[in-house]
Amino acid sequence: MKYVLAPLAEFTDAPFRLTCHEAGADQTYTEMVSAAALFYGHGPTRHLMETMPGEGPVACQIFGANEEEIAFTAAEASKLMSPDGDKPRFCEINLNAGCPMPRIVRCGAGASLVTDPERVYRLLKAIVANTTLPVTLKTRLGPRLGENTVFELADAAERAGASGLCVHARYTSQMHGGPVNLDVLAELVSRTRLPVTGNGGVKCAEDARNMAATGVSAVMIGRTALRDPSIFARLKGINVGIFSGPEWARRHLDHLLDFRRMLVSKYPVDHVPCEDGYVGIKMHTHLFRYFSGMPGAAALRARLNSIRTLAEVREVLAMPALAPKNSDLI
Numbered sequence: 187m188k189y190v191l192a193p194l195a196e197f198t199d200a201p202f203r204l205t206c207h208e209a210g211a212d213q214t215y216t217e218m219v220s221a222a223a224l225f226y227g228h229g230p231t232r233h234l235m236e237t238m239p240g241e242g243p244v245a246c247q248i249f250g251a252n253e254e255e256i257a258f259t260a261a262e263a264s265k266l267m268s269p270d271g272d273k274p275r276f277c278e279i280n281l282n283a284g285c286p287m288p289r290i291v292r293c294g295a296g297a298s299l300v301t302d303p304e305r306v307y308r309l310l311k312a313i314v315a316n317t318t319l320p321v322t323l324k325t326r327l328g329p330r331l332g333e334n335t336v337f338e339l340a341d342a343a344e345r346a347g348a349s350g351l352c353v354h355a356r357y358t359s360q361m362h363g364g365p366v367n368l369d370v371l372a373e374l375v376s377r378t379r380l381p382v383t384g385n386g387g388v389k390c391a392e393d394a395r396n397m398a399a400t401g402v403s404a405v406m407i408g409r410t411a412l413r414d415p416s417i418f419a420r421l422k423g424i425n426v427g428i429f430s431g432p433e434w435a436r437r438h439l440d441h442l443l444d445f446r447r448m449l450v451s452k453y454p455v456d457h458v459p460c461e462d463g464y465v466g467i468k469m470h471t472h473l474f475r476y477f478s479g480m481p482g483a484a485a486l487r488a489r490l491n492s493i494r495t496l497a498e499v500r501e502v503l504a505m506p507a508l509a510p511k512n513s514d515l516i
């Protein structure tokens with residue numbers, strides 16, 4: 187079974203993807219890239235499409251509702267080369283047809299496509315025509331319980347020439363919570379010829395087994411990986427030598443600083459915050475997740491709230507209470 191990191195806006199940037207790759211993720215996804223922003227030349231959007239050496243297979247996720255913008259973005263993403271040598275930077279172009287955030291839905295993108303298979307067909311067709319990379323669709327079961335549009339969406343994807351589906355086994359009305367519906371996912375797997383990556387609510391080996399039992403060809407993990415990148419290693423039964431959240435946080439911080447240096451040298455004209463600002467913004471929410479569930483987490487949270495600088499982040503990560511314990515290493 188393949189275990190992949192889900193696209194998570196504001197989280198799955200290159201440093202975190204590299205961290206998850208080191209933790210055993212077989213593939214990762216960028217944060218969603220706005221086709222309109224790229225089309226109209228918004229510089230920092232290109233930062234979302236940067237990768238770091240050693241990242242492993244990365245898929246580029248794009249969102250939009252306009253075929254011309256989507257086609258342009260697919261072509262641009264496909265032209266980019268990997269920092270690891272003479273090969274395309276991305277292993278796949280993925281269309282987002284599941285994000286329920288109002289600002290995305292309002293412009294006809296994301297989850298508004300869940301009820302518009304014809305537009306999904308046209309958007310995917312535009313992507314397929316502008317890339318030689320595999321093209322996939324990430325979507326949901328339908329708008330609400332009892333309305334399983336995913337079958338029509340899968341047909342549209344197949345007709346458009348897509349090579350796979352990623353399905354968050356919840357409805358748009360559920361946003362990111364509530365039960366996943368694995369029965370509908372299993373029915374989809376039995377009805378479509380496309381390989382399906384299953385997603386939603388995988389927190390442990392049992393959840394992953396239940397997801398795998400639907401017949402999906404890969405399991406996609408989102409929020410659990412934010413708290414604990416080792417989920418990938420555990421599911422695969424491999425030892426990657428790092429076990430605790432704080433250890434991952436230290437590794438992640440190193441990657442973050444490397445990535446910032448890369449952005450500064452590659453985009454001298456764009457604004458990239460100073461180290462303190464960059465680490466403060468990028469590491470803040472991650473730290474809360476890395477430390478969640480640890481003894482003394484409440485006191486730590488109070489400390490984390492006041493962190494603004496790189497030195498303060500390093501200070502917290504060096505706290506003896508956060509050193510790995512023998513029990514973490516089992």
Ligand SMILES: Cc1cc2nc3c(=O)[nH]c(=O)nc-3n(C[C@H](O)[C@H](O)[C@H](O)COP(=O)(O)O)c2cc1C
Nearest residue numbers: 192193194195217218282354386387388407408409
């Ligand atoms: C903070 C956050 C950001 C997300 N950003 C994206 C995104 O950019 N693109 C996307 O397709 N899904 C996005 N999602 C949905 C996830 O990819 C995934 O489908 C969802 O979290 C369910 O998986 P999980 O239960 O393993 O977290 C996001 C979810 C969260 C919680």
